[in-house]
Amino acid sequence: IFTAVNVPQAPEDPLFGLMAAYRKDPSDKKVDLGIGAYRDDNAKPWILPVVRKADDILKNDPELNHEYLPIAGLPQYTSAAQKLILGADSPAIKDNRVASFQTISGTGAVHLGALFLAKFHPHQQPRPTVYLSDPTWANHNQIFTNVGLSIAKYPYFSRETKGLDIEGMVSALNNAPAGSIIVLHACAHNPTGVDPSPDQWKRIAEVVRAKNHFPFFDCAYQGFASGDLARDAWAIRYFVEQGFETCIAQSFAKNFGLYGERAGAYHFVSPPNQPDNSIQHIASQLAILQRSEISNPPAYGSRIASIILNDPKLFSEWEEDLRTMSGRIAEMRKGLRSRLEARQTPGSWEHITSQIGMFSFTGLSEKQVQILREKWHIYMVTPLSPP
């Protein structure tokens, strides 16, 4: 029987614990800086105007019903998602080397990829290790360990420069056992907001190639980071152009504001010049994993995204909405930095504006974060227990 002794109490998810504390706080001045969700000038969730339009189109579609989607998801959605991340003229799409599955947002995509690698990674003895950036999105740790893979860290964030520790990262990847799985944030690294430059990505690609590692991209912020969809996909497209075998977990939670609708996709990209049917074999195995986990993905979010991605006019309206969100985030960063500097707050605050996306490693200590919460009702995660 299952008892309190053989089923230990699990720790509360730090981020969702913080949200609960925020909700309980009766202060009318309270501010929630914990969860990674975009807010407008009134601190309210923002429904993208283009998403409202797509919603109206959906509502008025007389053909719409509640049937199951195919196991791999809505075909016009996955093919548009593929083009969005890899580029419409990607050599991998042209050569038919991509297997794409609609997933339960980005989390489900990381999970599907983890499950597939745990089962089919060619290095089964010994098992490959998954290298995660230090720090990373906390959920990476449990998603990969839950499928039986072991995890290790590579240095990423330099506390001195509050920027990328490229030397530490390259040397750790160089010292990792050949054939390891390397999880890379495609853009707007969570939680540091620090991304490699194109030249640094090239160095990362070199060591991944030299050690025959498997690059696993997690892309939760395309277009949301810089406002430019192609720029935020640069690293992934570079690796694909270089002929890497890779996979991508893609989330539409942030860039469409479809958080709770769970729209995402998983793409496996085979390298060039493989036997023709390799990608079909991979797709067939992914279909079995998907079937046993979720049977078929949820319809609503993918229908919304698909309407927008497949209509040039709505697509350009979406790009406008992306610029609104990324522009506001950049403004908030500027505002925070200039106010800290105007008050002559000790230390350098340059990193607040050089970091990108919705997360920032402020450099505040645990104690300072605690004071912000207790005295000023500002709720943010403590350093090193990021969202």
Ligand code: PMP
């Ligand atoms: N990966 C990273 C790095 C993230 O920051 C997030 C969102 N916090 C996700 C994946 C997945 O989020 P979702 O499942 O909501 O798409």
